[in-house]
Amino acid sequence: MKENKESQLGALIRKHEADILAEWLKAQLARQTRRDQVHEAEIRATSKEFLNAVVESMRDGSADIGSGSWAKVRDLLAEMSSTRASQGFSATETATFVLSLKEPIFARLRQDITDARTVADEMWVATLLLDGLGLYTAEFYQKTREEVISRQQRELLELSTPVVTLWDDILALPLIGTLDSGRTQVVMESLLEKIVATGASIAIIDITGVPTVDTLVAQHLMKTVAAARLMGADCIISGIRPQIAQTIVHLGVDLSAVTTKASLADAFQVALKRTGASVHRAAKAEAKSPTPAPDA
Amino acid sequence: MERIPILRMGRILLVTIQVDMHDQLALQLQDDLTARIVRDRANGVLIDISSLDVVDSFIGRMISNIAAMSSVLDARTVVVGMQPAVAITLVELGLELEGVRTALNVEKGMALLQEAAA
Numbered sequence: 001m002k003e004n005k006e007s008q009l010g011a012l013i014r015k016h017e018a019d020i021l022a023e024w025l026k027a028q029l030a031r032q033t034r035r036d037q038v039h040e041a042e043i044r045a046t047s048k049e050f051l052n053a054v055v056e057s058m059r060d061g062s063a064d065i066g067s068g069s070w071a072k073v074r075d076l077l078a079e080m081s082s083t084r085a086s087q088g089f090s091a092t093e094t095a096t097f098v099l100s101l102k103e104p105i106f107a108r109l110r111q112d113i114t115d116a117r118t119v120a121d122e123m124w125v126a127t128l129l130l131d132g133l134g135l136y137t138a139e140f141y142q143k144t145r146e147e148v149i150s151r152q153q154r155e156l157l158e159l160s161t162p163v164v165t166l167w168d169d170i171l172a173l174p175l176i177g178t179l180d181s182g183r184t185q186v187v188m189e190s191l192l193e194k195i196v197a198t199g200a201s202i203a204i205i206d207i208t209g210v211p212t213v214d215t216l217v218a219q220h221l222m223k224t225v226a227a228a229r230l231m232g233a234d235c236i237i238s239g240i241r242p243q244i245a246q247t248i249v250h251l252g253v254d255l256s257a258v259t260t261k262a263s264l265a266d267a268f269q270v271a272l273k274r275t276g277a278s279v280h281r282a283a284k285a286e287a288k289s290p291t292p293a294p295d296a
Numbered sequence: 297m298e299r300i301p302i303l304r305m306g307r308i309l310l311v312t313i314q315v316d317m318h319d320q321l322a323l324q325l326q327d328d329l330t331a332r333i334v335r336d337r338a339n340g341v342l343i344d345i346s347s348l349d350v351v352d353s354f355i356g357r358m359i360s361n362i363a364a365m366s367s368v369l370d371a372r373t374v375v376v377g378m379q380p381a382v383a384i385t386l387v388e389l390g391l392e393l394e395g396v397r398t399a400l401n402v403e404k405g406m407a408l409l410q411e412a413a414a
Contacts, residue, residue, distance in 0.1 A: 188387075192380030192384070198382060200403070223388075228383075231380065231398065231400060
């Protein structure tokens with residue numbers, strides 16, 4: 001009996017396809033607040049294709065939108081919803097695509113079927129179907145948005161951990177933002193890779209951009225220093241602000257195993273001295289040089 | 297029986313670990329190495345682990361032990377060529393090989409030992 005009813009709805013849609021499409025488009029365009037983003041022609045083409053696919057799928061008599069005969073409809077919805085998600089449409093705007101189809105279909109149902117009971121039954125079937133499709137659209141929309149978010153997180157992670165070569169044998173790792181275990185892992189990996197690639201023997205970790213240093217962050221820092229040491233590179237921690245120095249002492253964090261400097265410039269000078277290099281001011285070359293020549 | 301070769305360069309002993317370490321092999325290496333340090337009057341030991349891709353807590357402890365034994369026999373130990381992934385694993389395991397000197401490659405390790413001996 002159910003099969004019969006569904007085919008009735010299918011037949012009705014098929015019969016009035018052109019009218020329903022026209023009314024549906026009108027409803028969609030009326031609600032469309034951002035006409036600049038999706039062109040009218042595009043909506044028209046998508047809607048037409050979608051309605052065709054729905055009619056096709058209903059021919060098989062199945063109302064289960066998860067079944068194989070609805071694959072084309074699902075693909076169309078998925079494509080539409082991911083396109084709209086990446087264009088910055090809201091969830092409501094995206095789901096409205098399917099939900100606004102209710103009005104014209106219901107109108108046709110009322111018009112064609114006189115028996116009130118049958119109308120109610122058919123409306124129920126149509127509601128179930130369209131709600132299911134609407135939910136599918138919303139779900140897919142959310143999935144696309146989540147993918148965007150996780151991709152941005154990944155990119156942020158990569159962007160925020162640059163390792164720069166300051167000099168022969170000297171690397172700098174300017175850290176910006178809080179260090180959590182995930183980031184520490186990335187920082188450690190990129191630092192160690194760079195040590196292997198450049199053969200550097202000193203790495204300066206600059207924490208000027210780290211807002212707070214608690215015991216956890218300190219532990220992560222020490223881990224990075226220990227890993228670099230295992231690779232044969234010494235670490236200097238620089239950019240420790242006065243408040244952070246106070247916090248570190250109050251928390252009882254022991255940084256005595258690492259060389260610490262207040263500024264990157266100081267750390268760089270220490271690194272230069274250790275690698276046996278020195279920098280002289282060209283104009284004052286004949287005067288006393290700021291960095292004493294290294295002893296061999 | 298399988299053995300890890302120990303090469304001598306002047307007063308430095310060179311150990312290159314290229315096979316998977318297991319208990320027996322590690323004990324054998326400890327025996328061989330301590331014997332060679334005494335026999336050759338070595339003052340430096342260089343352990344190259346650049347071909348080790350996987351390190352567990354056992355190997356970590358073994359390296360620490362070898363370094364400690366060598367230092368008792370008045371020879372400095374330098375571990376060279378550790379892979380980044382291995383370094384991260386050891387740190388995560390809490391084995392920071394304190395007391396062991398490290399260098400990026402054999403060349404730098406040799407320089408470190410010669411500098412210390414001079």
